[in-house]
Amino acid sequence: MEEISSEPILTTLLLVGGIFLVAGYFCASPIRRYLYNRKISSVVEAELTANWKYYDDLLCSYNNYYKRLDAENRTKFITRLLHFQHSKEFEFVQLDAQPEMPVLVSAAAIQLTFGLDHYLLDFFKKIYITECDYYYGLNQTPFQGHVSSQGIYLSWNNFVKGYKFDDDAQNVGLHEMAHALAYTNFVAHEDMDYDFIARFYRFSKTARPIFNHMQMYSDAQMPNDTILDNYAATNYNEFWAVCVETFFEKPGELCEQMPDLYAALSDLLNQNLLESIKN
Template structure:
């Protein structure tokens, strides 16, 4: 009898939570559809203006990018710290995440629910140097002035938006990290495609090798990865010439290559029902 009640309770709890999940998905889908229908042209113009990656896509891929950006944005909570929110801010920040994961099936970085936006460089913890951004258990943090500057100077290999999104993507996928394994597809590619080559270059840099990644990349392996991402997107040609194996490894990991016609290595099927 007792076990029967417990069983019933379990069914109700599981059934209830999946119904809530279904309702939430339905609500998000409606919201995204409404935004897409009503503001498509305005959002397209904003992305074209600020995001060079988006500007260089063909029309079909731009449409896919915009949809993913709206979905990503709808699933996150944006908190503006001591600054006024404007509509384009969360759109552009979402676009940085979508750029990084554009070749991946699993693009929502769903470990993170909160994105904090500060007006400019800020102090964090006991560190003396001001931060432009960081990622921690409770969310992704970005400074707005540095975010904008990074996209305005889009060829110096320095981009705080892409840098922090790279940390966020790795956060749940680094094998040594406690949250590792939440995205198995990515993690598999991480092992296979990136880590062997990446570790080798990183070790050489720690031993003193200089290359286009710059000395900050030798700080630790996490920074190395984030700096790789910045250079992969902002200076793909020089990256490929200087470190061809590492460049190829990142292409495989992210399933995209900016120097290739059509960008993707393998086709990506969008299945929006998963959010």
């Protein structure tokens, strides 16, 4: 009798088993996320009901953007804030943690993304908060904040200053959250917002020529003739972050001096600060 080899059967079983494992992983992952989101949503709803006044008073004290929202949008803002805060681990570096710190840092992210559908910046699991300027890597210049694959980094003294003086287009919270938003969509490719990405390319049709103009002036050591801070000429990533700071802190001046750039940012972020927030 001819002997039947068990090798093809074993190979087939392994292949089928592998298919089921892969299918199980991709099916289970959305289920796990759904169950996790349901759990967090119930926690957020309870926290919102119990502590709405605390969050409302705190944000009104620190964040003029929030203070200008109507009651419905305030509730939407705090709800998003709590979802964002629960999705992150906050680590305090040589700094005593205070309960308002994660709230206010989360508020900066929600302010930036308030007109977007994707606002959790899911790639980033950790946010590091230092007391003041810090050194990073081999750089000899101190940092106020930065974004890397390890997380979002912010210096608390500069963060507070950014919201205390909210009309000078210097806001490290908004600046670093702008970097985090770009990193999520164009580097990490996690929780990508395809509408935002499409609008970003549309934004760049207006923004790139302005950036090139600023770089030309910077290379020639000529005075900057735009409302944007000189730091915007460093590279296009910094240009984007500086645009965000200027959009939120000097919207009227930006619209008057650079109406096309203001319109492009308004379209990109789905917010018009000189009228009402869209949607």
